[in-house]
Amino acid sequence: MGRGTNPAFPSLARGAGCDNLGLEAYNESLFSTFHFVSAPEVFMPEISAIRALRYNLGHVGNLSDVVAPSVDALRLEQRDILYKRHPAGCIRLIANREEPGDVRGSSDQRAAKFWRRWQTEGVLQHEAAPEVYIYQQTFADGDQSVSMRGILCGVRFDSPEDRRLYSASEMDDAIVQERFDLVRQCAANFSPVVGLCSDPGDRLQHLLDSAIQDGLEITCVDDAGVRHSMWPISDARTIGAIQEIVGPSPMLVAAGEDRVRASERYFSWLQEHEGPVASDHPANFVLTLIWRLEDSVDLLHSSHRVFGGGNPISSEDLVARIGECFTCNTIAEGPDAAEIAWTPISTSDHQGRLAIYCGTDRRWVLCEAKEAAIDRLRELCPEASDEWCELSVNLLHHLIISDLLQDATPTIQYRRTIEDLVTKLGGPEACSYAALVPPIDVDAMETIAVQEEQLPANTFHLAREPLTGLVFNPLNRR
Structure with missing residues (x-):
């Protein structure tokens, strides 16, 4: 199946490209192009800026010392290494190890204590404003250095009838319950879901290229030598342009379906215990890394x-x-x-x-x-x-x-x-x-997902997982 040919992942070939346009001019062209073209019958993965928490580098020092692989990719021996590497490593949040005398839920409660204490002590700090984050992985492919760029943001998950999110993976309910238990204790997303959205005209790629030119780069290197870079974006017009580009393409969930389901359970739990949840409440959204579908070869x-x-x-x-x-x-x-x-x-x-x-x-x-x-x-x-x-x-x-x-x-x-x-x-x-x-391959996964079929759990994993610890997404209002 060619990219953009599946009717559930429609082509985004509307409007002009952005070659030789500055960011401001490009944003203007996007807004004029997209202002009246959104068709009501096309459901979109509604993305949102998030009021995230990030590590205070003045407090923890090297960001590489406190980040961790996603819990799905974590090996037992890695956990012990990461525990020793830094006392404020996010490993204590996503995979808190069992201690003598623990009962069910003890490790999640311990993770929640770290989560709250690190905020009180200033180890973690709230962003001044809601932001999306341009995220880039740079890695070796033979003799070449290759970069892959996407967006870290919140994605609304609570309207399944809209088919905003497609997934091909069966879920282990026990794993979903584990993820929910941690979300409920901490009221936060730690590791991102990974989604794929179509951008056949490369407009998102051009926009991200422009947006990072003068931005603040936050970077670290993982144990495999992959360089992870992130640029916070708080400008409302740039965020709006990103939303307009990503919006017309439904999102294919490539990894983290368990975290989507855990967030759904948390949303229901919150409604049950605190009453109706407003449509703009952070609990409506799950932390998500969106890659371009066109960059997903060998993913x-x-x-x-x-x-x-x-x-x-x-x-x-x-x-x-x-x-x-x-x-x-x-x-x-x-x-x-x-x-x-x-x-x-x-x-x-x-x-x-x-x-x-x-x-x-x-x-x-x-x-x-x-x-x-x-x-x-x-x-x-x-x-x-x-x-x-x-x-x-x-x-x-x-x-x-x-x-x-x-x-x-x-x-x-x-x-x-x-x-x-x-x-x-x-x-x-x-x-x-x-x-x-x-x-x-992604084409086959896309076909299975759109046909509402499922593959056995753990059929595949990502070639390179996004790091946990670059940003955290709190699910309560400040």
């Missing part, structure tokens, strides 16, 4: 899977049970051969292919879906679209695991890298089997 990476809870399976048994639907070839042996098994998957954009590690004989089997596999999945899921049935992750979960292996309730652990997967498979804990699945 999504696979999450590898380790399955337990049942009897380990041998490669011979696997082939016998799935061979009618898949062409199977044993290609390698041992956990360390995961990279060998991954190569024919990662070097092709072909869906219907996956590699399964068998716990009994520690062999990797490359599996290629036959037409019989697609036909069988259509029978099992008659309401599903062809696009949904052809995806490897759905063939794995809904055909191989549930139907052919009859493994009704496996435990699943997710690993983001081959190295982490090898470590897990080589550890003392036995696994029944594991799977390497080809990454899904």
Whole structure:
């Protein structure tokens, strides 16, 4: 699917571009272009400036010492490192570790105490005015330095009938509840949702280029060497221009759907305990990083899977049970051969292919879906679209695991890298089997989301996560 061709993500090719225009002139052109063109039938992701809290650098010193990966990307060993790095690190907010004598909710209550104390002590300070933030990641791609630029802001989530936000991910209710418990204790969003909006005419890109020329850059570098930069924008006309550009394109949620759902629960909880919530109340909006859809090539990476809870399976048994639907070839042996098994998957954009590690004989089997596999999945899921049935992750979960292996309730652990997967498979804990699945691209995710279908939880993760701790979004009025 080409960018801008999906009817749910309409083209923004209205009005003139902004080459050789200064920011003020460009804003004027935007306002004159967009003033009367917003069609009432086009629902938009309503974005808002937020009255954020940011670290007082005079208090904490180096911003790089207090930020953290999003909680979704955080590894256990990273948490311990970040705890030691700085006493005011935001790790104590997003992943407060358990202490002796803790009961359910203790870590969230401890996080809330840090949150309130750091405001009282001036570690965190409120912005003087509502702002949006231009956000940029700069990273190495081979020998080149590449930058990706977007917007940190609030996005209204409370009108699902408007279809402002589209998502393709199934949600684990236990994870949503965990996120809600923290939001309720702290009345704040810490890690941003990540959304994609279309900008085929590059007008947003041009506007952001102009807006940062004379702005204050706030910057830090993460442990992977990615440079994160941010420019606060409080000018009402610039914010209005951003809203007009982003508005006509519904937002595709690429990461953080759990945080959207947690914010919805908090909104309902707030109404129940404090009465009606005004439409401009901060709790109507969730902290969101908006990337341009056009910049999202290679944005999504696979999450590898380790399955337990049942009897380990041998490669011979696997082939016998799935061979009618898949062409199977044993290609390698041992956990360390995961990279060998991954190569024919990662070097092709072909869906219907996956590699399964068998716990009994520690062999990797490359599996290629036959037409019989697609036909069988259509029978099992008659309401599903062809696009949904052809995806490897759905063939794995809904055909191989549930139907052919009859493994009704496996435990699943997710690993983001081959190295982490090898470590897990080589550890003392036995696994029944594991799977390497080809990454899904944004076009496919967009198609599934617009068709209101869903992919299994943790089908993918972002190649580069936004940092937590650059801005915090309080959900109460000052």
